[in-house]
Amino acid sequence: MRENYYSALKHISKIANSHFGLRKICNSIAKSSAKAVQGDGCCILLLNPQKKYLVTVGAYGLSDFYLKKGPLDAHRSLPEILEGEIVFIADATKDERVQHPQIAQAQGISSILGVPILKKGEATGELRIYSREPRQFSKAEKSFLLSVVDICAVLLEKAELYQLLEKDYRASKRQIKYQVPQLPTNALRPTSFVHPSEEEFAKLLDFYRIEWLYEPRSFPLQWEGNEVVEGFTPDFYLPEMDLYVELTTLKQSLITEKNHKIRRLKELHPEINIRLLDKNDYTQLLAKYGYGPLGEAKVEGIDHVLYSHTQIQRRVRALAKRISQDYSGTTPVLVGILKGVVCFMSDLMQHLSLPVTLDFMAISYYGGDGQVVRITRDLDSSITGQHVLMVEDIVDTGMTLNYVLKHLLAHNPASLRVCTLLDKRTRRLVDVPIDYIGFEVPDEFVIGYGLDYKGEYRNLPFIGILHPEIMEEGESPDTPP
């Protein structure tokens, strides 16, 4: 038996040190591991960058339908493994820690052993061994698998390092002026996407910080007896939107076929949210988000996206909910300072479940250091005795807000509170009270969603960081407006 483990480890170390791609190596490790402990199957799973889902990077002895059984929630599927424990499941069809017990039953899986892959003490993934017959795992088997996961951890570290070096090298070769940042999902990417549009779409999602999983689930559509004769695997799943996306930039005839499959899928699973993006939809989507040939100008100058459109919308909805509760039974006046607040004000008020009125002010800065403020447009209506909510896009030094609050208080409102989407707290010079904060942001030049650099970028649907090269010499986030 020891001889078995020795030769398996020898093979695994050799393959881990080979020039093959990560997926091929992981498949081979899964096979050697399963055979060495006489398991029927094995898979190697990694946490996605947001640490919410487990993604298969290598497998052996398991059907495609089992591997693509749906997004594997890291907090629901044997969560103790990611806390660093070895977990043994005697009967996968009955244990509530198993997320998809029916599929385990269909696959004929009884026992599972899960071993964490720890990188510098922190779980980044796991190796699972599957067995058709109910069984136990010996101390020697567990000890062997612990060595395998150690090799996996070193392998992953090496893959990440290689990707970083390669990215640097490619950037220097092409002398890219600015780079669209990538989330560290590279290790989880398929070695090759089936179609280049899929890779492009994945990059787009990365850029906008939209979480994605590639082909996590295969849906059986037709059976002959117990055998699945037709299935459908949508290209992407976007967990934030609970949406499956199937891309097609191919011929109309194929679109018709995919539409047929999607219709069938909706009949069988009405709860599934899925969209087929044809070439037009796809190009429009790219252009809408400033990506692709129609809208390159929109991302020129952005170093990276700080908050995606979806993240902003989610946060705005949460703020609106709180404000609606706090102001219940009143009709507050929302006061905004032009121009940066337009996007935020517009979205926020639409989510308020209250009657509100609106007013705007405009101010300008003058004086040698640009820090003396003056009101250039005052309120249209009196706020005396009214509940006033000041709405700001960003509070930076706090000078503007401090000045405006004093001005508003002088009109004796019934109450005065402040809501800002962004709080750049590290730059505060004047201590101002803020009641509702969307996001605390770093000391960087933020643009988009109303915020500008020299009048531009306000129309971006996301909040990004301006690339330092765009800023003129001597300018920094500390430069007064």
Ligand code: PRP
């Ligand atoms: C921004 C923002 C705030 C102010 C905050 O306006 O809308 O009103 O700066 O900065 P502070 O806390 O340092 O005073 P900006 O002057 O850029 O004008 P804009 O709204 O027209 O973009």
